[in-house]
Amino acid sequence: MASEKKFNTLVVGSGGVATITALSLDLKQKSNVAMIVRSDYDQAVKEGYSIKSCDYGDFKGWRPTNIFKSVEESVANGEFYDYVLITTKNIPDGPTPVKKILEPVVQNCFKSWLKFPEEVRKDKVFSIILIQNGIDIETEVYDLLKSDHLIADGVNGPKVALLSGVQMIASTRTAPATIDHKCQDYLILGAFDSKDELSKQKVLEFRDIYLNEGKNVVEIDDKVRWSRWRKLVYNATINPLTAIVCLDFTRTLIFSGPNEATEFELLRPAMKEILAIAKAEGYIIDEEVMTFMIEGEKQVFYKPSMMVDTERNQLMEIEVILGNPIRTAKKLGVPTPYLSMLYNIAHIIQMRNKEKLGLIKVDEATSTMQQ
């Protein structure tokens, strides 16, 4: 059986999401699946996972092909991964930015690739799939691959494909190595660079490795940057505002000042700035999407992810969701007073959480900060 599996896949992420992603790959039987498991390691190795999945049913003692304690361990034995899936939060200003997670994997896979015979080598592509929020998240990965010690050109290092994923999957870790998966896994997948034919091939190939027909869904996305801008209409506005006021979205709306100020003086002006930046890049998003996103969640007392993060004193994805759009806007000359205000306030709260987490220290004697 193992010899039939053409591919090696590595899933990096947090409990619930990563486990169902790994399970989907495992069930398809086209790849050896490695997972990085930190706190649940002993339980996962000894007894395997207990899973209730809306897509696949119940499992007791399920294990992927390999379980590793760390990213470093996953590449320590000279393994080459055809696909590395990153499903973590993307916090470049936090202690584990994506480039830090990826660096040892990239370095070691590049070394392993060199050991393949030349005829094998040329068909091996190292594909990274970022299943994450935000925009311009691929930049730091390209930077990493272009850095001094790595040359991803198919001669000195494997050719590289960068894939962009947006995943809807309500999957939660409810106890050690115990997963409750409630909504169908729906993955939207595209090439970050829509002109990169290799990445576009890999999108199709990965769909074949991942899709369990009738169970999960993989939608191919040809205009992934447009989709990411569209998602930011929600994520760069409702998400940080609810985090700042630390309330669910419905309360954030009904606790509004006069004339529905939350919607008309905060959210819509900020949303229009996202539309304007996207437009300056050539991506036209219809204004109706604003109404759709506001109305869609007006009545469900939903807590957006960033709000849940602040509520738990965790770090938020503000750089990829707000920082990057604002930096793009600056380059393109698009004014963003509302987004900047949300970003500047969210940034202060991010630092407040960093202090609580012990990531920074404030010296009250000198009024300075150590990072």
Add this chain to the structure above:
Amino acid sequence: MASEKKFNTLVVGSGGVATITALSLDLKQKSNVAMIVRSDYDQAVKEGYSIKSCDYGDFKGWRPTNIFKSVEESVANGEFYDYVLITTKNIPDGPTPVKKILEPVVQNCFKSWLKFPEEVRKDKVFSIILIQNGIDIETEVYDLLKSDHLIADGVNGPKVALLSGVQMIASTRTAPATIDHKCQDYLILGAFDSKDELSKQKVLEFRDIYLNEGKNVVEIDDKVRWSRWRKLVYNATINPLTAIVCLDFTRTLIFSGPNEATEFELLRPAMKEILAIAKAEGYIIDEEVMTFMIEGEKQVFYKPSMMVDTERNQLMEIEVILGNPIRTAKKLGVPTPYLSMLYNIAHIIQMRNKEKLGLIKVDEATSTMQQ
């Protein structure tokens, strides 16, 4: 002795500030001093106050002339007050707006006034002193005095004077009826309406009743509206921002985004809007005041009052400090995107605190709110 005291004064406010204010009046021996005392009533009546005051020294068992449990009780016996001092927080959107505190006092003092013989009556002036933050806080008091059942014209009701006070006094209630007063009581006092000669006379009269030479300070302010705008440069910007991020001012600054965004992309733009509204009203405030207010507290890790309020889940004075300036700006055509953003966000947080305090209820079945 009692017969020598020409005036009746009533002090309404919270523990530490109100007590030292009442003590100052009492020591001057020119007025009978009544205080409203809620939670400390029994202790205050039975054993009096224990006070450590930087201005006046130590007291054991000090009592004003009268102690009342409520505003209603203070006027139940037909008392007429020459001066009513309001030193409470000013929260028109809260459960005890100033007009609600004042209404029974005004109604009953007007009735009592009618009972004086005519020659006494014409010299009796009913003076209200609002020692509070914000701007346009006198409006609701004028509205109250002009309402149907009250006519403050010296014929049907006493003449009325409205005085504006800004008090610096670090005085804290440390235990029941126990007060620790740490900084010299410095009262800036003026007439709300600088053209109202009666109020200007009363400013001078009240100084005489209140000032204990060499101990406390009373500074006469001829341009009280200018002073109130100037104070808002701090209060409408630093105060709500620190409340929103729930941090002391120094952290709010050093946790800033790139290029000192807290100072240059949040506070100064908002401060400039206050200067612009004041200017549209004819009050010129020098831009240097912005630097003065930011630099003055850059290094002291000070928690502004509004931030302390949110930290304790209490209501904030956002309407008198932000709402009123923004409403004035709208009338005068001055754009206030930064102040409005701070106000709109602070408003949501105010409502969050109202829900925590049980002042509003959210019905999740209908996504509506009962106030």
